[in-house]
Amino acid sequence: MSSERTRPKAPRLASMMFWIMLILLYLPILVMLVGSLLEDKDGSLQWTFKWFLEVIHDENLMDALKNSLFVGFVSSLLSTILGTASAVALYRTTSRMYWMMEGLSMISLIFPEIVFALSLLSWFFVLKLELGLQTVIIAHVSFSLSYVLMTVNSRLVTLDPSLEDAARDLGAGEWTILKTIILPLLRPAILGGFILSFLLSFDDFLITYFVNGVGQDTLPVKLYTAMKMGVSPKLNALSSLMFLMTFSVLIFFFRSGSFRILFEEGSSKVRSDEREQTNNLL
Amino acid sequence: MKSRQILAVPAFLWFGLFVLVPLLIVVVISFSTRGTYGGIEWNWTLENYHNAFSWTYLGILFSSLILAVFTTASCAVLGILMSWAMSTAPSKNRHFYVSAVVLPFLTNLVIRIYALRVFVGYRGPLQATLNFLHIPFDPFVLSQNKFLVLYGMVTTYLPFMVLPLYGAFEKFDFSLVEAAQDLGAGPWKILFSVILPNLKKALLSGVLLVFIPSLGEYVIPDLLGGAKNMLYGNLITEQFLKARHWPLGSALSVLMLCLLLGVTFLYYRGLGAKNVE
Numbered sequence: 001m002s003s004e005r006t007r008p009k010a011p012r013l014a015s016m017m018f019w020i021m022l023i024l025l026y027l028p029i030l031v032m033l034v035g036s037l038l039e040d041k042d043g044s045l046q047w048t049f050k051w052f053l054e055v056i057h058d059e060n061l062m063d064a065l066k067n068s069l070f071v072g073f074v075s076s077l078l079s080t081i082l083g084t085a086s087a088v089a090l091y092r093t094t095s096r097m098y099w100m101m102e103g104l105s106m107i108s109l110i111f112p113e114i115v116f117a118l119s120l121l122s123w124f125f126v127l128k129l130e131l132g133l134q135t136v137i138i139a140h141v142s143f144s145l146s147y148v149l150m151t152v153n154s155r156l157v158t159l160d161p162s163l164e165d166a167a168r169d170l171g172a173g174e175w176t177i178l179k180t181i182i183l184p185l186l187r188p189a190i191l192g193g194f195i196l197s198f199l200l201s202f203d204d205f206l207i208t209y210f211v212n213g214v215g216q217d218t219l220p221v222k223l224y225t226a227m228k229m230g231v232s233p234k235l236n237a238l239s240s241l242m243f244l245m246t247f248s249v250l251i252f253f254f255r256s257g258s259f260r261i262l263f264e265e266g267s268s269k270v271r272s273d274e275r276e277q278t279n280n281l282l
Numbered sequence: 283m284k285s286r287q288i289l290a291v292p293a294f295l296w297f298g299l300f301v302l303v304p305l306l307i308v309v310v311i312s313f314s315t316r317g318t319y320g321g322i323e324w325n326w327t328l329e330n331y332h333n334a335f336s337w338t339y340l341g342i343l344f345s346s347l348i349l350a351v352f353t354t355a356s357c358a359v360l361g362i363l364m365s366w367a368m369s370t371a372p373s374k375n376r377h378f379y380v381s382a383v384v385l386p387f388l389t390n391l392v393i394r395i396y397a398l399r400v401f402v403g404y405r406g407p408l409q410a411t412l413n414f415l416h417i418p419f420d421p422f423v424l425s426q427n428k429f430l431v432l433y434g435m436v437t438t439y440l441p442f443m444v445l446p447l448y449g450a451f452e453k454f455d456f457s458l459v460e461a462a463q464d465l466g467a468g469p470w471k472i473l474f475s476v477i478l479p480n481l482k483k484a485l486l487s488g489v490l491l492v493f494i495p496s497l498g499e500y501v502i503p504d505l506l507g508g509a510k511n512m513l514y515g516n517l518i519t520e521q522f523l524k525a526r527h528w529p530l531g532s533a534l535s536v537l538m539l540c541l542l543l544g545v546t547f548l549y550y551r552g553l554g555a556k557n558v559e
Contacts, residue, residue: 007370007456011469015367025386028397086293089286104297112498114515115535116521119304122311133411142300174286205300219394227396239393246389254381
């Protein structure tokens with residue numbers, strides 16, 4: 001028994017389009033994955049792990065991987081701390097600060113990436129900051145902060161306010177409530193925000209390309225420069241490795257449901273309901 | 283004011299220092315002059331804007347606009363059809379479908395573009411198939427052309443259109459469709475006079491979400507379009523990273539931002555007027 005009635009089917013053209021687009025989205029990636037496992041020996045194709053071994057033994061690439069992991073870890077740690085603190089500080093407040101924060105994170109979400117990149121580059125130049133991993137980290141925090149805010153916020157608005165009220169009635173102070181009630185309840189969302197910003201940082205190309213220092217490439221920048229020369233089985237293997245890394249993390253988190261809040265209408269609906277409530281109160 | 287609001291201060295400072303101030307700096311730089319070796323000299327001038335409005339650059343802006351419009355329109359058509367199919371699928375499959383559309387978007391863009399290049403490239407499956415069928419082709423044109431850029435843009439930005447539309451479809455009352463069917467309406471009639479009016483808001487936000495990033499896109503045209511198809515994002519990037527003419531690059535980006543803000547503003551004003559009718 002389903003709680004909702006079956007919906008009238010969409011015309012066949014719509015479902016055909018859906019499957020065609022899915023194939024178009026995944027087919028090139030599949031070809032790349034297969035290509036990385038093939039070797040051309042005297043005109044006949046053979047399965048091989050050779051290209052993957054070449055990638056793993058390439059010191060340049062491994063340095064880039066280290067840079068990527070370092071930048072990803074530090075920047076997502078920073079943005080998780082900043083984002084969680086600010087989300088916790090501003091929830092259930094109707095102050096102007098809440099809307100200012102919404103506006104700021106909207107700006108950083110919606111601005112064209114290229115303007116984001118070049119404005120940071122100009123700012124670092126004016127500040128006379130030397131370009132390097134430190135500037136890449138600053139830039140990555142700036143764009144992932146709003147994603148952490150969004151993730152943590154969408155969990156915060158679903159918390160039952162009576163928990164907090166009960167604690168307050170029992171004499172708990174603002175900080176005790178935060179530490180013993182709100183933060184433990186937020187743990188999955190905080191973790192989700194951390195992973196999301198790590199992925200965003202790990203995958204970012206354009207902004208890193210603008211603000212990184214000479215010789216301190218991250219993996220996507222290395223891949224881009226190599227790609228300019230054309231395609232090769234080794235590059236296939238590198239791309240496949242990177243793709244599989246991200247993809248497996250994503251699958252894991254999709255299954256655990258941490259990301260669901262980001263893509264479902266529910267979270268924003270809750271927030272607007274709450275807005276209405278607060279408006280009524282005022 | 284609650285005492286915990288202090289916790290928001292670091293994030294505010296960060297946004298201010300590394301999002302707002304940089305944007306202002308770009309505006310300031312757009313009025314400065316280029317130094318002899320590519321730096322910035324603080325002599326105020328309008329020359330950069332004079333250059334930015336030259337016909338060559340306006341022409342590039344125009345072709346970027348065309349591409350952005352084509353991308354947005356294709357995403358809209360595909361997005362409507364796809365989210366319609368997704369939302370009427372059996373409910374146990376829907377979550378899987380949404381994930382399938384969103385997952386590639388969360389993986390690296392450069393990799394996806396690379397995969398596309400492998401696909402159309404030398405000895406790739408596409409060329410092998412064409413060879414097999416004895417269809418003549420020019421490998422250079424095949425691996426770098428405008429259609430490929432459009433294809434890359436559409437597949438990249440599709441989730442921005444599908445997600446809001448799918449969300450709206452989920453809330454849509456499908457008994458309206460049944461009613462229309464009972465009254466004898468065909469699928470296209472249903473789409474245009476029953477479904478779309480209810481999806482207007484989601485469609486319009488999807489359009490903006492696709493249009494804004496696609497106007498300044500750099501990576502996709504750079505890797506799939508080749509040198510012949512210069513677009514605005516590439517132009518701006520070249521001013522910053524190759525020609526090292528930051529003031530001109532800044533003026534070009536300010537121009538693009540103004541255009542985007544203008545479009546967004548007109549868009550919402552136009553919407554407001556329509557809703558009154």
